[in-house]
Structure formats: C-alpha cells, structure tokens
Amino acid sequence: MRLWEQNFRDVEPYTPGEQPKDRNVIKLNTNENPYPPSPAVEKALREMDLARLRKYPDPAAEELTEAIADYYGITKDRVFPGVGSDDVIGMAFLTFFNGPKPVLFPNITYSFYDVWADLFKIPYETPALNENFEVVPEDYFRENGGIVLANPNAPTGVELPLDQLEEIIRRNQASVVIVDEAYVDFGGESALGLTEKYENLLVVQTFSKSRSFAGMRIGFAMGHPDLIAALNRVKYSYNSYTMNTPSIILGAAAIRDRAYFEETTGKIIRTRERVKKELAALGFTFGDSKSNFIFAKREGTDAEKLFRTLKENGIYVRWFSKPLIRDYLRISIGTDEEMDCLLSFLRQYTAD
Numbered sequence: 421m422r423l424w425e426q427n428f429r430d431v432e433p434y435t436p437g438e439q440p441k442d443r444n445v446i447k448l449n450t451n452e453n454p455y456p457p458s459p460a461v462e463k464a465l466r467e468m469d470l471a472r473l474r475k476y477p478d479p480a481a482e483e484l485t486e487a488i489a490d491y492y493g494i495t496k497d498r499v500f501p502g503v504g505s506d507d508v509i510g511m512a513f514l515t516f517f518n519g520p521k522p523v524l525f526p527n528i529t530y531s532f533y534d535v536w537a538d539l540f541k542i543p544y545e546t547p548a549l550n551e552n553f554e555v556v557p558e559d560y561f562r563e564n565g566g567i568v569l570a571n572p573n574a575p576t577g578v579e580l581p582l583d584q585l586e587e588i589i590r591r592n593q594a595s596v597v598i599v600d601e602a603y604v605d606f607g608g609e610s611a612l613g614l615t616e617k618y619e620n621l622l623v624v625q626t627f628s629k630s631r632s633f634a635g636m637r638i639g640f641a642m643g644h645p646d647l648i649a650a651l652n653r654v655k656y657s658y659n660s661y662t663m664n665t666p667s668i669i670l671g672a673a674a675i676r677d678r679a680y681f682e683e684t685t686g687k688i689i690r691t692r693e694r695v696k697k698e699l700a701a702l703g704f705t706f707g708d709s710k711s712n713f714i715f716a717k718r719e720g721t722d723a724e725k726l727f728r729t730l731k732e733n734g735i736y737v738r739w740f741s742k743p744l745i746r747d748y749l750r751i752s753i754g755t756d757e758e759m760d761c762l763l764s765f766l767r768q769y770t771a772d
C-alpha cells in the first residue's frame with residue numbers, strides 16, 4: 421500500500437444489476453417497470469421551460485413534495501424527497517443510526533443495507549429469516565440501535581403482515597424503525613397509516629418501480645415532522661440540491677396521474693399472478709410475491725447455469741451468489757409478451 425492510501429475509506433460497494441448495452445434483450449433483472457411513465461410526464465417535459473435549468477433548483481423540491489403529500493393525504497412537513505430511495509435510505513442511516521447498539525435487519529434482504537452500515541461504521545446484526553423466508557418478529561424484540569425492514573422484502577417478495585410489523589414497531593419505540601416499501605404498490609399493505617401513531621416510524625417509497633421512473637431517480641420518506649426535520653438537517657449539511665429541476669417537475673406530474681398508476685400496476689399484478697401459475701406448472705417453487713418480481717427455484721435445476729443460459733439467449737434475470745439463496749432466480753415482471761418469451765424458453769429448458 422502506498423502511504424497516501426492508508427487513510428482511504430475501505431468499503432465493499434453494492435453491486436447493482438447489469439444494464440446491458442444491447443437494447444433488444446428482455447430485461448427482467450432489476451425490477452424496472454415494463455411500461456413507460458404516465459403520458460402526463462411527456463406533456464410536462466414538452467412544456468418545461470429549459471431556461472429554468474440556468475438556476476439552481478428549489479432545495480426543498482416543494483412542487484414535488486407537495487404533490488407527494490397531496491397524493492397520500494398528509495402534510496408536506498411529513499415528506500422528505502431524495503435521489504431515489506437509495507439516497508433517502510442512505511441519508512436515514514446517516515441521520516438516525518449513531519448509537520453503539522446494533523441496527524437490526526434480516527440476513528436476507530436488500531443488499532445495500534449492510535453496505536451503508538459498513539460505510540457509516542454502524543454496528544449491525546442480521547437475524548435469520550425462517551425457512552419460508554419470513555421475518556420472525558420475536559427476533560426484533562430486543563435492544564437495538566434501529567430496525568430496517570423491506571416490506572415486501574427483497575429479493576424474496578415475501579410480505580410481513582401489517583399486524584406483525586406493527587408489533588415490531590410497538591415494541592421498539594426507543595429507536596427509529598425504517599420500513600422500505602419499494603414494492604408496496606404491487607399489492608402490499610403500506611405502513612404509512614402507522615406513522616400517525618408511531619413517531620419513530622419512517623416509511624420509504626420510490627418512483628423507480630411502480631411509477632416507471634428508475635432513470636429519473638426519485639424516492640421519498642414519510643413520517644413524523646421531527647424525523648423529516650432531522651433528515652433535512654443532515655441533507656443540508658451534505659448537499660442542498662439533491663433534486664434537480666426536471667425531476668421535481670416530472671415527478672410531480674407522474675404522481676398526480678393516479679389513474680395511469682392504477683392501470684399499470686394492475687396490469688403488472690395480473691401478469692405476475694398468471695406467471696406464478698405457469699412457473700408452478702413447470703415445477704418452480706416460490707413464496708407468495710407481492711412485488712413486481714418472483715423469486716423462484718426449481719428442484720434439480722442449477723440456478724446459476726440457468727441464469728447464464730438465459731443471458732446467452734438474451735433474457736436477463738438476477739442471480740445472487742450468496743449461499744442461502746444461490747438456488748434461486750429473481751425474475752422481474754415484464755410485459756405479457758416478454759414473460760411469454762421467458763416461459764416458452766423455460767418450457768423447452770425444463771423439458772430437455
């Protein structure tokens with residue numbers, strides 16, 4: 421090691437899903453929405469005055485924050501927007517987890533949580549999911565420096581019922597509980613209502629999946645105004661202008677179009693339920709996903725090999741090399757046509 425390297429921050433970064441250059445592949449590897457954003461977004465983009473880019477954006481992203489607050493029927497002092505929920509959750513780790521006690525999150529969950537914990541030097545422990553990939557609530561009934569639960573969980577798609585989640589929050593009012601609802605719009609039950617009752621609960625959502633905005637980078641947290649104020653103090657100590665002008669304008673246009681959102685999420689849910697039946701008929705097993713992906717395995721099928729073969733055939737899914745889940749593939753829900761391509765490939769593959 422060269423001397424000037426000795427004070428470098430040593431981190432093992434998160435590995436995002438692959439974004440292939442070839443636009444013709446069937447891309448079912450990063451849980452993107454197969455449908456375009458709302459037509460209202462296109463209209464807002466055409467009408468956007470480019471002269472606005474000359475100026476700094478509104479640091480509070482008021483137009484977007486207000487549109488989100490309106491959508492959920494809450495006041496805007498309960499909303500904190502960020503550059504994707506990754507930005508929001510990272511900021512929340514930095515803001516709320518500064519104690520000596522370990523933060524708790526499951527051993528199988530979104531693989532960014534341990535990366536942020538390491539980056540910010542936050543102690544953490546990872547209670548195991550049970551054999552059905554369910555969170556065991558009792559594991560969270562102990563002293564901790566905070567709790568983070570993705571619900572529905574990633575990459576399993578399994579949901580922790582709201583009454584069990586509430587029990588975890590109820591017993592943990594001495595630390596901040598973050599519920600990451602990246603997939604809740606695909607049939608899950610949101611904990612948003614509980615933020616009125618529990619001041620220490622922060623619910624995080626994203627435009628990336630259910631609102632077809634992964635490329636735009638918008639996420640947001642909702643919770644008690646004191647939590648939001650604390651997030652803002654940290655944000656304004658690091659980067660005041662997280663939200664750029666186009667994302668403020670286009671994000672507001674996207675969330676105002678409730679009808680389009682309901683239509684497209686409804687289509688994805690219907691496709692998912694159909695694909696579940698077809699995968700089951702091919703011998704795949706999986707939990708009852710409430711997300712826009714299915715986390716499946718097949719007895720006697722090598723998941724890594726299938727993942728590579730699919731890729732050679734232009735179909736991208738996600739495979740994780742982690743010991744507990746290396747037999748599984750995470751398959752995002754695409755359009756019906758995309759899923760039919762995948763299914764006909766799998767029909768042939770499993771028959772051979």
Ligand SMILES: *Cc1c(COP(=O)(O)O)cnc(C)c1O
Pocket residue numbers: 451503504505506507530570573574600602625626627628634637638639
């Ligand atoms: C996709 C995802 C995120 C991050 O989404 P952004 O694109 O940064 O909004 C956060 N948590 C989970 C569980 C996710 O799957």
